[in-house]
Amino acid sequence: MAEIVKGAPTGPARRRALPPDWRQYVVYVGFVVIFVVFAVTLRDTGFLDPNNLLNIVRQTTMIAVMAVAMTFVLSAGEIDLSVGAVAGLASVTTAMAIAAGGPVVGVLAGLATGLLVGLINGGLTTRIGMPSFLVTLATLGIARGTAMWISQTAAIPVLSRGFNFTFGSGNLGPVPVLLVWMAVFAVAGHILLRRTGFGRKVLASGGGEVAARYSGVDTAGIKLRVLLLSSLAAAVAGMLYAGRLHSGRFQLGEGDELSVIAAAVLGGTSLFGGVGTVIGTIVGALMIGLINNGLILLGLDFSQQLIARGVIIILAVAIGRQK
Amino acid sequence: MTAAAPASDAVRMRGISKSFGGVQALRGVDLTVRPGSVHALLGENGAGKSTILKILCGVQPPDCGAVAIFGERMSEFTPEAARRLGVAMIFQEMSLIPTLTVAQNIFLTREPRTGRFLDDRAARAQARALLAQLGVDIDPATPVSRLSTGQKQMTEIAKAVSQNARVLIMDEPTSALSTAEVDHLFAFVDRIRRGGMAVLYVSHKMDEIRRIADTVTVLRDGTHVLTRPIADITLEQIIEAIVGRRINAFAHRARVVDRSGPPLLELRGLSGQDKPREVSLQLHRGEILGIAGLLGAGRSELARAILGIDPPVSGSILLHGRRVPCGVPRAAIGAGIALIPEDRRTQGLILEQSVFANLTLPTIDRLSRRGFVDDARASAQAQDLIARLRIKVASPSLAVKTLSGGNQQKVVLAKWLAADPDVLVLDEPTAGVDIGSKGEIVELVRAAADSGKGVIVMSSELAELLSLSDRILVMSGGRVVRAIDRIEIDEWSPPDTDPVDRISLAERGLQHAIQESQRDG
Structure with a gap:
């Protein structure tokens, strides 16, 4: 994905100049290797069953949706730790608003939740100059606490069939709606980062903030927008959780921030800004989903899964960084 | 053999x-x-x-x-x-250990010993003899961290000599x-x-x-x-x-500047937090205005204030007679002002990213239609700039950090020439650039002025200021303390003298003017 990262031009020059740096492709190789290993070792457990594979997609979509936005945040040199908590809060506000005013109001309430947290994250980061790490660590707690408080720690059922179908439970023929959501975010994110002026400015802001400012890029505005984008994507992920489980719960999305950041970094996005690839992120997210699924089918209990997942992620990133 | x-x-x-x-x-x-x-x-x-x-x-x-x-x-x-x-090489980045003394560094790994123990006194004596023989006045017991850069260099040479270089x-x-x-x-x-x-x-x-x-x-x-x-x-x-x-970048070329019309750029009492202080100046179309001054005189601060990177606290900027909002880089750039900043590595370029990405960054909105970058146009712009400025790079997709200093600086200049600004502000445009690129950059700046742009050049290299400028302002303590016209420069260095002598005569004159204004300011 070098052409995304470095914003290379089209035309003959690109083919001439790109050295095949295999490290950029480690996530794709890793994905295939892990897939093949599971396909061989787990052939008796139905790993390759189309239903199981679609299940992996269903379980991964929320992470993927948030990770696409996280790619922008990291590329701009910031971080957003609040995404999981925002997803949980949005699932609760959406469920409550659907109960009060129907699905449309519910969706608007969910998006408004994301918008509000995003403005707080972005505003505090860019206007006051707090590091986004601290701001979003704080809003993580605030969002999770608010979700617990307004739901009184209870699950809030979502009874709208239309909402549940659109946001997570439905199938279009053999294709789960969640797969469509993932595809839409992947394509839109890829185009936004790779083909638009906004995407270039995001990479410039993270790659060299001072030079970007001297070049007339409104780096504060860009950072505000990526943090807003991240919270909105988290709100969408929260609605997808609510639609899939037919309820809003404060616990939804707990710990997702780590999977989301891991997906982006596995995919080749730099934690330090300036380098990002949406396609890599999607593959990174699918890889994490694949690992989770395979470890369950292997019969590992939850504690072992956590350990194995951590080890695999360290290995993947370490191989990618080795000189 | x-x-x-x-x-x-x-x-x-x-x-x-x-x-x-x-x-x-x-x-x-x-x-x-x-x-x-x-x-x-x-x-x-x-x-x-x-x-x-x-x-x-x-x-x-x-x-x-x-x-x-x-x-x-x-x-x-x-x-x-x-x-x-x-064969010994004296490294630019000193290969001495700052915490050890001069003598300890000179004899590192070859220390004189008495029995099994290091003999620091013998080392000092030998070092002193060596330094005296080389005519260097450094006490061998001094820690290297306390030496000046020049003394470190001589210590390093002494070390090489002691190794029979x-x-x-x-x-x-x-x-x-x-x-x-x-x-x-x-x-x-x-x-x-x-x-x-x-x-x-x-x-x-x-x-x-x-x-x-x-x-x-x-x-x-x-x-x-x-x-x-x-x-x-x-x-x-x-x-x-x-x-x-042939390059004639180093001799001044007489240019005709028409100062009869309204000024292209006017600063009225522009002041920043600390510097600049109440700077007023006028710049006309096709004029190259040099800004001289010692380190800390406020040259770079003035450049940043004009662009709005450091928001001015008072004063105003007028371009074509219209006020430019102060303190908003985007507005200044949009109005037609471009800054080639002092430090290309942090301010001018995003080093990790490609030449292409850097060349198109300031103009990315102009190269986009409804938000989408027109790749064909962007690519054509980059190729055109690379050819026009003769930037030596195998492909625009290479990271800009792989280029030489001169070529990097040409990328900074190119990305702003693409934006076609009316006013070009250059802060130390040829610092750390080899002599060939230096000449080319000087020629490019002249060409920009000839095409009707106004140019402001801040530089600590007097020869460069003298060869480029139609007028030179001397800054001290954030203020403009003196304006020097071309006529005055020609008085220092009469046109009938030898060209090389002329350059050094003019340099001496300007040096004198800067030091004098320092005293007054």
Whole structure:
């Protein structure tokens, strides 16, 4: 994905100049290797069953949706730790608003939740100059606490069939709606980062903030927008959780921030800004989903899964960084 | 090895070729350095200077060719082998350990001992004798961290001498030295030359070459262009050999500036937090305005205030007679002001990203339709700029950090020329740039002014200011304290004098004016 990262031009020059740096492709190789290993070792457990594979997609979509936005945040040199908590809060506000005013109001309430947290994250980061790490660590707690408080720690059922179908439970023929959501975010994110002026400015802001400012890029505005984008994507992920489980719960999305950041970094996005690839992120997210699924089918209990997942992620990133 | 090289040559390199990947860095280069001489090695970045130095100090083997040091053939190319033969390189980034004393550094790993124990007193005594013999006034018990840059350099040379160095390589040794330290170093180099040392000296600074070197060798594109005694060659001939064509960047070219119309850019009492202080000036179409001043006079601060990177606290900026919102870089850029900033590595460029991405960043909105970047147009713009400014890069998709300093600076200039601004503000436009690129950048700035743009140049290089400017303002303590017109400069340096003398006369005049205004301010 070098052409995304470095914003290379089209035309003959690109083919001439790109050295095949295999490290950029480690996530794709890793994905295939892990897939093949599971396909061989787990052939008796139905790993390759189309239903199981679609299940992996269903379980991964929320992470993927948030990770696409996280790619922008990291590329701009910031971080957003609040995404999981925002997803949980949005699932609760959406469920409550659907109960009060129907699905449309519910969706608007969910998006408004994301918008509000995003403005707080972005505003505090860019206007006051707090590091986004601290701001979003704080809003993580605030969002999770608010979700617990307004739901009184209870699950809030979502009874709208239309909402549940659109946001997570439905199938279009053999294709789960969640797969469509993932595809839409992947394509839109890829185009936004790779083909638009906004995407270039995001990479410039993270790659060299001072030079970007001297070049007339409104780096504060860009950072505000990526943090807003991240919270909105988290709100969408929260609605997808609510639609899939037919309820809003404060616990939804707990710990997702780590999977989301891991997906982006596995995919080749730099934690330090300036380098990002949406396609890599999607593959990174699918890889994490694949690992989770395979470890369950292997019969590992939850504690072992956590350990194995951590080890695999360290290995993947370490191989990618080795000189 | 066919015949033994005559022992009278300190360095004898014959038919040296070296390529990296597909790039031929050196093609059959010959180089002979005699003992007791200072031999200047000149060339643009990429001409092959550093490759030949690396071969000589054993860092890289040549593909073919032979190297002999005082008649002894270099059979293996390792740094240890080169050192054994007496080749020592003085590094720009000092290879001394700051926490140890001068004596400890000189004898590091070869310390004098009494029995099994280190004898620091003997080391100090030996170091003192060595330094005295070299005529260097440094107490060997001083920790290196307390030495000035010049003293560190001499310590490093003393260390090399104590290791029986017979060939000394100095690469841009004066880049971090003050004028007084340079004088000191040159006196020192002169002494060790008399002692029979062969010195290979690399520098971009022509005045230094004239002062210190006996012989010059010029490389261009990996080939040997000429070797001649310094007395037999003029500055112009040297520059022409380096660049491969005539360059008249260093003489001032008279330009006609029409100051009758309304000014293009006007600053009224512009003040920043600390600097600048109440700066008012007018810039006309086609005019090049130089800003001189000592370090800390507020030149860069003025540049940043004009663009709004550091928001001004009072005053106003008028472009075409209309106020430009102060303190908003985007607004200033949108109105038609561009800044080539002081530090290209952090302010001018995003080093990790491609030449293409850097060239299109300021104009990305203009290259987009409904938010989408028009790749064909962006690519055409980048290719056009690369061709027009003769930026040396294999492909626009290479990271800009892989380019030489001169080419990086051309990328900064190019990205702003693409934006077609009305006013170009350049802060130290040729700092750290080789002489060929320097000339090209000066020509580009002149061409921009000739096409009707207004140009403001901040520079600490007086020769550059003098050759470019139609008018020079002198700053001190954030204020403009003096304006110097071309007529006054011509009084310092009458047009009928020798061109080289003219440049130094004008420089002396400007130097004097700056120091004088410092005293008044």
